[in-house]
Amino acid sequence: MRYQFTREEQAFRSDLNAFFDEELPRDWTGPPDEAREDHWQLTLSIRRKLAERGWLVMSWPREYGGSDASSMMNVIFSEVTAYRRAPGNERFGTRMIGPTLMAFGTEEQKREHLPRIARGEIQWCQGYSEPDSGSDLASLQTRARRDGDEYIINGTKIWNTLAHRADMMFMLARTDPGAPRHRGISMFIVDMKAPGVTVQPIVNMSGSHSFNQVIFDDVRVPASNMIGEPNEGWRVGLALLNHERSGIDYVGWAQRTLDELRDYVREHDRVAAEDPVIRTGFARLDADIEAARLLTYESAWLQGQGQSPSMEPSMSKMSGSEVCQAVHEFGLEALGMRGIEEPGSPGAALAGRILKLRMFYVSGTILAGTNEIQRNIIAQRGLGLPRE
Amino acid sequence: MDFGLSETQEMVRSSAREFLRARDSAELARRAHSDPAANTALWQEVTSLGWPGLTVDETFGGSGLGFDDLCVLLEECAAALAPGPLFEATVLGASLISEFGSDELKARILPQVAEGAALVTLAHLERSGRWGEGLMTTATPTAGDAWRLSGEKRYVPAGSMATHFVVSGKTESGQTVCGLLGADATGVEVTQLKVASGEPYAAVKFTSAVVSAGDVLGTPDDGGRAIQYGQLRGAVARASQMSAAADAVVRRTVRYVSERKQFGRAIGSFQAIQHRLADMATMARSSRHLARSAAWSIASGDEYGIQVARAKGFASEHMPAVCWDAHQCHGAIGFTWEHDLHLFTRRVLSWRAEYGDSSYWKQMAAAELLRA
Numbered sequence: 001m002r003y004q005f006t007r008e009e010q011a012f013r014s015d016l017n018a019f020f021d022e023e024l025p026r027d028w029t030g031p032p033d034e035a036r037e038d039h040w041q042l043t044l045s046i047r048r049k050l051a052e053r054g055w056l057v058m059s060w061p062r063e064y065g066g067s068d069a070s071s072m073m074n075v076i077f078s079e080v081t082a083y084r085r086a087p088g089n090e091r092f093g094t095r096m097i098g099p100t101l102m103a104f105g106t107e108e109q110k111r112e113h114l115p116r117i118a119r120g121e122i123q124w125c126q127g128y129s130e131p132d133s134g135s136d137l138a139s140l141q142t143r144a145r146r147d148g149d150e151y152i153i154n155g156t157k158i159w160n161t162l163a164h165r166a167d168m169m170f171m172l173a174r175t176d177p178g179a180p181r182h183r184g185i186s187m188f189i190v191d192m193k194a195p196g197v198t199v200q201p202i203v204n205m206s207g208s209h210s211f212n213q214v215i216f217d218d219v220r221v222p223a224s225n226m227i228g229e230p231n232e233g234w235r236v237g238l239a240l241l242n243h244e245r246s247g248i249d250y251v252g253w254a255q256r257t258l259d260e261l262r263d264y265v266r267e268h269d270r271v272a273a274e275d276p277v278i279r280t281g282f283a284r285l286d287a288d289i290e291a292a293r294l295l296t297y298e299s300a301w302l303q304g305q306g307q308s309p310s311m312e313p314s315m316s317k318m319s320g321s322e323v324c325q326a327v328h329e330f331g332l333e334a335l336g337m338r339g340i341e342e343p344g345s346p347g348a349a350l351a352g353r354i355l356k357l358r359m360f361y362v363s364g365t366i367l368a369g370t371n372e373i374q375r376n377i378i379a380q381r382g383l384g385l386p387r388e
Numbered sequence: 389m390d391f392g393l394s395e396t397q398e399m400v401r402s403s404a405r406e407f408l409r410a411r412d413s414a415e416l417a418r419r420a421h422s423d424p425a426a427n428t429a430l431w432q433e434v435t436s437l438g439w440p441g442l443t444v445d446e447t448f449g450g451s452g453l454g455f456d457d458l459c460v461l462l463e464e465c466a467a468a469l470a471p472g473p474l475f476e477a478t479v480l481g482a483s484l485i486s487e488f489g490s491d492e493l494k495a496r497i498l499p500q501v502a503e504g505a506a507l508v509t510l511a512h513l514e515r516s517g518r519w520g521e522g523l524m525t526t527a528t529p530t531a532g533d534a535w536r537l538s539g540e541k542r543y544v545p546a547g548s549m550a551t552h553f554v555v556s557g558k559t560e561s562g563q564t565v566c567g568l569l570g571a572d573a574t575g576v577e578v579t580q581l582k583v584a585s586g587e588p589y590a591a592v593k594f595t596s597a598v599v600s601a602g603d604v605l606g607t608p609d610d611g612g613r614a615i616q617y618g619q620l621r622g623a624v625a626r627a628s629q630m631s632a633a634a635d636a637v638v639r640r641t642v643r644y645v646s647e648r649k650q651f652g653r654a655i656g657s658f659q660a661i662q663h664r665l666a667d668m669a670t671m672a673r674s675s676r677h678l679a680r681s682a683a684w685s686i687a688s689g690d691e692y693g694i695q696v697a698r699a700k701g702f703a704s705e706h707m708p709a710v711c712w713d714a715h716q717c718h719g720a721i722g723f724t725w726e727h728d729l730h731l732f733t734r735r736v737l738s739w740r741a742e743y744g745d746s747s748y749w750k751q752m753a754a755a756e757l758l759r760a
């Protein structure tokens with residue numbers, strides 16, 4: 001056993017931090033404000049620079065523009081980016097559709113899409129959930145009907161993060177309504193500019209606009225936009241989800257906020273710093289974050305060993321999302337009345353950030369598979385317990 | 389024991405419920421985040437319903453109802469997401485003036501409170517927002533037994549709507565002076581804050597603002613008593629509001645999980661959801677009992693110190709979790725701005741630390757329980 005990073009891994013962490021020291025505006029606290037156009041431009045610019053440095057898709061195979069970096073390097077990249085609350089990271093393309101195309105795509109699809117993802121030139125979004133299909137994704141109803149060398153897509157997708165900025169979407173649609181649920185689904189690439197695609201913004205409870213609803217009204221896509229075989233979309237889509245389950249972002253975000261709270265309390269609030277209840281809270285969360293962090297590292301290590309861990313990714317996602325909520329809840333409690341002020345309230349402590357983030361992180365235990373589903377996976381696939 | 393409501397209380401509750409439903413109070417609560425005027429949209433009507441004067445003595449034009457009756461009204465308003473600072477508008481200022489004001493002051497201000505023409509709120513907390521800390525606001529004696537108050541108050545509920553402030557300041561000898569100041573008095577500067585609930589809280593700066601002798605509440609050496617009196621009632625009011633908000637959240641969540649289907653069945657049929665809801669319902673009910681018990685003790689003139697600590701300490705500790713659990717049960721739809729759920733959560737969060745947070749009230753209770 002060895003609970004320490006290699007010299008190469010430590011150097012990478014250090015280099016990435018130096019990159020952000022250089023590229024982020026001075027006094028950057030993040031996260032990027034999605035309502036600000038200059039923040040979006042910063043996102044695109046940093047993304048391209050990450051690509052130029054060879055970091056954006058470092059874990060991709062060399063033949064597709066990566067450097068075959070280990071899952072551990074990937075985790076470090078995510079953790080640092082999250083801790084810095086830096087813009088630029090891009091998950092849908094680099095971590096989701098990219099690897100999926102490598103595994104299931106045609107040579108033409110790979111040629112068309114992978115280089116542009118690797119260069120950070122394209123924004124992707126995901127079209128899975130529907131108003132009536134959340135946890136029960138296999139019940140999805142969006143229909144793709146074959147018409148010559150095209151498919152015509154009709155239906156509604158929802159909770160589509162960044163669809164309003166996206167160039168492309170990868171989505172699941174039903175191609176055979178007669179088949180058993182899981183077997184009649186196919187995956188498609190859709191150009192967001194295709195006629196019939198309408199993106200409707202949905203404001204979330206933190207007050208920001210990050211996700212959307214997307215309506216498909218007789219949207220025509222070339223049959224060559226299907227990924228994998230017809231009616232094999234469930235297998236293709238699931239492989240992608242398993243690949244993505246990780247708590248590392250939450251760990252980074254949790255640690256960052258805990259550190260900000262610690263600094264605030266030390267500099268501005270001696271009463272809180274000396275309060276045994278608050279001191280205990282800091283200590284408890286510090287350990288909880290470390291535990292969630294190590295669960296994530298373990299998942300990455302297992303994947304790096306060529307294994308397909310049955311429950312570690314779920315443990316990681318579950319712990320990470322819950323400790324992130326706990327840190328922000330603790331922050332609100334420690335700040336007391338100061339914690340109820342919104343961003344924009346004159347003189348608000350920490351610019352009202354803790355409140356806004358606490359509201360935003362409600363989503364952490366819901367998206368990417370609710371924590372109830374994660375617990376089922378741990379219990380059933382991990383511990384081998386029988387289904388209900 | 390009688391866990392039912394009196395006839396008066398039932399009437400107060402049902403008329404409030406009908407009124408707020410007809411005015412779509414939830415939409416006003418949502419709008420208040422971008423348009424503070426939504427907080428006063430119902431003010432005229434609320435006044436004509438007699439709410440501001442509910443606990444003001446009948447001799448001054450009020451209804452003379454008790455603190456427990458008022459808490460039933462506050463519960464209903466919280467459950468309906470009523471906009472505006474009802475506790476401050478109704479009982480807070482009126483009770484302080486009734487208990488600690490001179491006869492002249494009472495005759496001058498209470499009728500105005502009862503008819504909704506005066507809104508008296510408490511300006512006591514300072515930058516840290518914590519109860520029990522030494523005051524920085526100074527009170528200096530000046531001519532005619534008056535006092536000059538200088539300092540910065542913060543988290544003043546309904547601060548931007550108030551016509552009068554009950555302000556606290558520390559004299560040179562360390563005593564607390566508490567007195568009434570008009571919002572339009574010289575040396576009073578109000579800045580609107582933006583808080584989670586969208587309710588109108590303010591920072592108020594006092595620069596040599598003069599509290600005349602007749603406007604002092606109590607005497608310079610028991611100004612602290614007036615503040616404490618207000619705090620205890622404020623704590624119970626908030627506990628009532630928090631328990632009712634949580635109760636409303638539980639009801640809505642039960643409705644949602646009963647209707648929402650996944651995997652061919654209502655998600656409310658899953659044991660994980662049922663157990664979570666059972667816990668939420670038990671916590672909300674417990675909080676209601678503790679709050680009402682404290683309100684009843686206050687109304688009956690009984691001793692109530694530890695009751696208040698229990699009520700507010702419990703509500704502050706457990707009601708936010710009821711809201712977070714509700715969000716979890718609602719899934720993504722409960723994460724949207726348009727959905728009402730976060731409007732409840734924002735109120736519960738805003739009220740959590742007011743008039744003392746969980747930690748504060750536990751320390752108070754511990755001092756009582758473990759007294760040598």
